[in-house]
Amino acid sequence: MQLFYAPDIVPPSHTLGEEESKHCVRVLRLRRGGRIHITDGRGNLFCCEITDDDPKRCTVRVVSTQREFEKMPFALTLAVAPTKNPDRFEWFLEKATEVGTTEFLPLDTAHSERRVFKSERGEKVITAAMKQSLKAYRPQLQPLTPFREAVLRPFDGRRLIAHCAPARSPEGKAYLPDTLRPGENAAIFIGPEGDFSPEEIDFALANGFEEITLGTQRLRTETAALVAVVMASVVNN
DSSP states (O other): OOOOTTTTOOOOOEEHHHHHHHHHIISSSSOTTTTEEEEESSSOEEEEEEEEEOSOOOEEEEEEEEEETTTTOOOOEEEOOOOSHHHHHHHHHHHHHOOOOSSEEEEEEEEOOOOOHHHHHHHHHHHHEEEEEEEOOOHHHHHHOOHHHHHHHHHHHHHEEEEOOOOOOOOEEEEEEEETTTOOOOEEEEEEOOOOOOOHHHHHHHTTOOEEEEOSSOOOOHHHHHHHHHHHHHTTT
């Protein structure tokens, strides 16, 4: 399958942008009558036939449509403090998109190493990973959000915070794969290199969050975030 991304596609026909047209015609060497797939990133997968193989304005006709293509049975938000090295955070965005994530929420925390987050590069990484992994749902990338504002965002599901400090609630920390149930929506918060501050943890717990652990290993921020995504995926598959 050759997958293209066109959020504005409206059947029965569509013209790819210049960059996608060039990739289709000159790189993949597809010609009139050939077939490609296009997704709008909202779960629709369109099987299309090329009707005009112009390398600047490749036009296709929608042959068939699959709705909710490989839709995940749960919603997963990963709220993660961007790492000091931008490449490491982009690596996380790429891999988490491949595994399956609904939304990314970059966090501005007390111990954040990076307080400026430029989303343009991240958006490109997510789109490329979605296409490469043949997904019809594109995760949303939210702007950098202050921790307290992120905690107070409405969310229909479990809200979980992973941290390295000793448990601060009477219930203690639950191991993520043991506490998460199949089909359950979850928002998982992962802190920066210096972890969440005690005040941040207390604020989250006071607002309905549950403490979790990802195991006994000490993990980098981006590794911990990806481990959480994989654990959620395993619980749901």
